[in-house]
Amino acid sequence: MTDHVSLVRRSLAGTDEFDRRVRDQGGRLADALAEGAFGNDAATLGLELEVYALDRTGESPTLAPVPDAVYEGPADKELGLHNAELNAAPSRFDDGGIAAQAEEVAADLAATRERARDHGLEIVLDAMPAVAPEPGTHEYLDDVEIRGTDGDPNDAAAPTDRRIVVPGGGPDDPVLVARNMRKDPRYGALDNVAVRRAGGEIEFSVPGATAGYRTILFESLATSIQPHVQVPDPSEFPRYHNLAVRTLGPLLALSTNSPFLPGDCYGDGVDPERLVDDTHHELRIAAFEQSMNQGCRKVRVPDDLGSPADAVEHVVADETFAPFLREWIEDEDDVEEEGQKGGDPTSAAWEFDYKRGTFWRWVRGVAGGDPVDGACDERSLRIEYRPLPTQPTVRDIVGLQVLTAGLLRGLVAADHPLENLPHEAAEESFYAAVEDGLEADLAWVTADGERTDDSETIFAEVFEFARRGLDEQGVDEETQDRYLDPIEARWEAGVTPSVWKKQRVRDHLDDGDDLEAALAEMQQKYVELSRERESFADWI
Template identity: 80%
Template sequence: MTDHESLVRRSLAGTDAFDGRVRAQADRLTDALADGAFDNEAATLGLELEVYALDGEGAERSLAPIPDDVYEGPADKELGLHNAELNAAPSRFDDDGVAAQAAEIEDDLAATRERAREHGLEIVLDAMPAVAPSEGTHAYLDDVEVRGGAGDSSGSPDDAGRPVVVPGGDPDDAVLVARNMRQDPRYGALDNVAVRRAGGEIDFSVPGAETGYRTILFESLATSIQPHVQVPDTDDFPRYHNLATRTLGPLVALSANSPFLPGDCYGEVDDPERLVEETHHELRIAAFEQSMNQGCRKVRVPDDLDDPTDALEHVVADDSFAPFLREWIEDEDDVEEEGQKGGDPASAAWEFDYKRGTFWRWVRGVAGGDAVDGACDERSLRVEYRPLPTQPTVRDIVGLQVLTAGLLRGLVTADHPLGELPWDDAERSFYAAIEDGLDADLTWVTADGERTGDSEEIFAELFEYARRGLDEQGVDEATRDRYLDPIEARWDAGVTPSAWKKARVREHLADGVDLETALARMSEEYVDLSREREHFAEWV
């Protein structure tokens, strides 16, 4: 084991061995895929859920780090000290499986909240905090230590007097350590390579806020849910993947929940009402894309797949970002040999899995996973649906999970022609939904093969085919209605969480308070309602 900055510097120096192992491991996975090793008996569901913590009471709440003992329960650590992740283990995609997903998320969230409450913290189901840490958002996110180089804290200062340093891989080069980031050397390597590519500081620009950070940590303001849908017949995988891309716009429009940064990010605002009008419904996307897209478009809508093996080849072809070798952190001398002769290729693909973890696409194919009795073993091929923001309640979260999974299943089983929608139109719809939510200019292909921009037609088919897919998977009508009705109610009312947030901030501004106070009051109401109500539609 080597110290943090030495490992980061080693990654920044690069290693030819990394790309060679990724290529060899992908070849073994490709052979196994062709041999049918990733085919399974039945589909499964899984879920990742990201949350953040607040300290204090009412409108005085502030973003806060989570103590380590909170993670002794079901929660996992994430990029920022204020972040946590909960994971529902995969279950069969059927009625019992949906119930299992909901129960696990509910139980794990309750246990994590109980541990956090011992420290006076509130675990929040939200996609982006609208309130700052106690020391201020910029001070918290840009709290960076410079180690090494021409002396600690070296580098020419920027306009604010901060040393701006370009990190490097040579022994005498500086390494940056963001104090409020988890001290995992792989996080540190990703952070430093992005900063290096940006020339020492990463610009971040959204309506009303223009700033820069010496770290990617502003990405940690964004929290998401990620439904996972395992496809049992891998020959079908390209169709699932490509249809997922074409559903991005409508599903993001329905789920939008991050229209505001913490209030102190905006500074003096001459026209706060105009800012509320112009801000995008989803700032999470900008935070992630702008933090990591340095010198390449790492974070984006994925290219279409023609063959299941494309899910592997696209990872291999992607830009290698902060490469890491397994033995650097596990003290293994001969890991290159492990699994190369016999054995399971999915369990001997550490470097490939690491690179796939930096293959940041809004829809991602993943080879490998967990065994589920009666459904699959550890060798499976799944769709990770990654653009959806964390929702206000568990019922909303599971609702979006089953909406996503049911829709993909329904479109495939009905041989729906949505896949004929050109990729460019799918990408444009996605970014339109990010900006305008339910008012976005979306494009769809109907079941009759007709191109349409009529939102009434689009959302009618979306819920129809989601219900068809759930029915196909044996999810009974009561379960379908329990989880889909509250999401469909958003469309009927024309109100999503982001639209609700904008409306509440407007009302507080009309009462004469400044923008930061209006955001704090809205956040207070959001947090309280998310704990008191069963689903978001009950707020409207």
């Protein structure tokens, strides 16, 4: 069996064969798209949900690793030892399918929480922890082992001996192994190539905090939900994709939930009140972009699609990052993950699937999936809507899934002119929502074809056309109200989870707490309300 470090080093050395296979496999997929092989009978929905674990047995909560026994249930492993992922199997995009999504998410979450509780852990529906792991956030995220030649580990464990090295693919080059990252060689290769491109250390900088890390693991602080919307008619896929890009700003503004890092990330010189005012509503976006955008813009708003085949061709043309060949790992016992970082080992397009897993765009088009009776087979086209943070409750999570899918369907069904919004304006709108949430300067084109930045008009159309799309899919009014009303209540009250978090921290600071204590108090209350209330709207 090839060991972890050898596989990472092999990937870092690069391979022309990987790019050749990706081109060939992508060409076959593009040809199949052109021939109509990806058409299906009905739309479907799917969902990915990321969570993290807290140890709440002590005086204050701490970010904590998840034991392997917890993953014997429905949860999958993710990048950090403290992370877990739940996936709802695709179902028809209709009333019954929405109910199936909600039931599966709720059941899987309950089962995972029960397993975690046996180990004194709390599984939290949140987008970023505001409390540190036991050794401290920087110590935890930067804890790496430096390997030289095979079998010659150099722990460099002394706190005063924090060595900066540049990983490489040569037999004598160092390789970094992040101790609090899952030991999957594909994670390891992605980690090492990003660190190598950064010259040995990656800088992460957000309002109030700047630090350098010898690993991408700071990305694991960010957790998200990803609604999937499968499009039955391939000819309509570019329109769905391009409209999805233009909805990024408003939908993110309604969902912001990660304004704070763990409290020990902020130095003594930070003014707490000013930090609360200045911090962005979504630090997740910076965490992902800054971890992987080393020497290129891998993580970003995608370019528009002109044809269905562009969903494949953009992946082929994307810069190769830490390539793997199928035969390197298909028989390896030390490979834990088969999801985002790799592909189905039975796939005839394994290398293409792997590269698509590193095509990090905030909206991603994907060819291929799981069959759903009466709707689609495994040859389908779906939108992966990737910028949304994990929400406080299952009802909120499904609410954003329903809002996203309904809005895209409604805009297409109404032949809405939003696609006329310039791409640059859509991108600016997205990053404005990252920084300012509901108060962002957003961009939109109305149903009458008029350009607007008026938030009242924008959000009125968001909910109007989401309901239009749900009507088109046969979703009854009761289901629409159940899932859309709590999200709409956020706009009416001007309060999203990030706004609530900021206000709670301000309140604790006013009561005399220091910043770290104020963040811990906020985190405790968030966890309690997340477990006790059916939706975030019940908090406000």
